[in-house]
Amino acid sequence: MLFKEIIGQQAVKERLQRSVMEKRISHAQLFLGPQGSGSLALAVAYAQYISCANKQHEDSCGQCSSCIKYNKLIHPDLHFVYPIALSKDVKISSDKLKEWRETFLENAYITLFNWFEKLDAENKQAVISKDESEEILRKLSLTTYEAEYKIMIIWQPEKMNPAAANKLLKILEEPPEKTLFLLVCEADDQLLRTIVSRTQLIKINKISDNDLISALINLHELSPDLAEKTAVLADGSYAEALSLISENENAAQNLVSFQKLMRASLKFDPKAVMIWIDEVSAAGRERQKNFLNYALHIMRESLILNYGDASLVKLGQDEQEFVKKFSPFIHKNNIDAFVSELNKAHFHMERNANVKILFMDLAFKFNELLNLPKPVMA
């Protein structure tokens, strides 16, 4: 990770670079910053900079043998500790090292939610276990292989169980030689006070709107207008901006898919229905469930537009144009049945129903419901 790959945060970067140049590297540092600010990326870039054999004034060289190993997170003197979901086979961070490297290298602005998604453990508790502190000691007792320092990056130390936290405190009180601890934390009020007081604080702020906007334009090719809107909603978190971008992309795909289904089922065009089913079946189950939720959302907004105030309708521009034409088909006589069919489909999908049959059934039902007569207005 190079400093220049990190969005904004110029003041912190300069402070970290100075500490290396002036050889004032504190043995325990607390990188404290909100989610999506880039605090983990900064800690990794800092570690790489310390270890780089040919560092420049503002960044690592990116090419020396140390940097090449850092680029893959496989430097033997770089160690990570992070929360995991404990199980029979998973006791310490190293048990999930392969997944950790993949996740970080894909997105250095990883959140706990992304990480647990990767581990397929969304509903499990995230912990750093007491076994981990033994492992930290074991790793630190190894001789340094190649670099001047052994560097231990602890991501989300607030997830340490109390025994692990107390052992870490002991280690920080009597630090082994030539070892650096970089604690990357989002909520320091959940850390032992005594640990906080043993570390030097590196405070990381939210990313500034201007820095985030230019990143969204340059890295994601958003229009200046959309970049600005996204940055305001993301509130200084690049992780949040990424999730908004992917929601937008999903919404655009969902709208197209919804339009196809409605057109195909209104007059029941068997060929168009089959093509639609093949397209939807090719997506993963999560995407399919997401589509059903989206369909519910469009149905509800259509009903509101029919009976309520247009200003209450929450839709993007393309959606608004579609819903203006579509909403007359959604009324008191069929909305309950639409909602119930979509909920039923969602229920069966969670129980691994055959997707093709399920969507065929849905198209038949929609054909019936779309053609129900509208209630006569008083």
Ligand SMILES: [Zn+2]
């Ligand atoms: Zn280098």
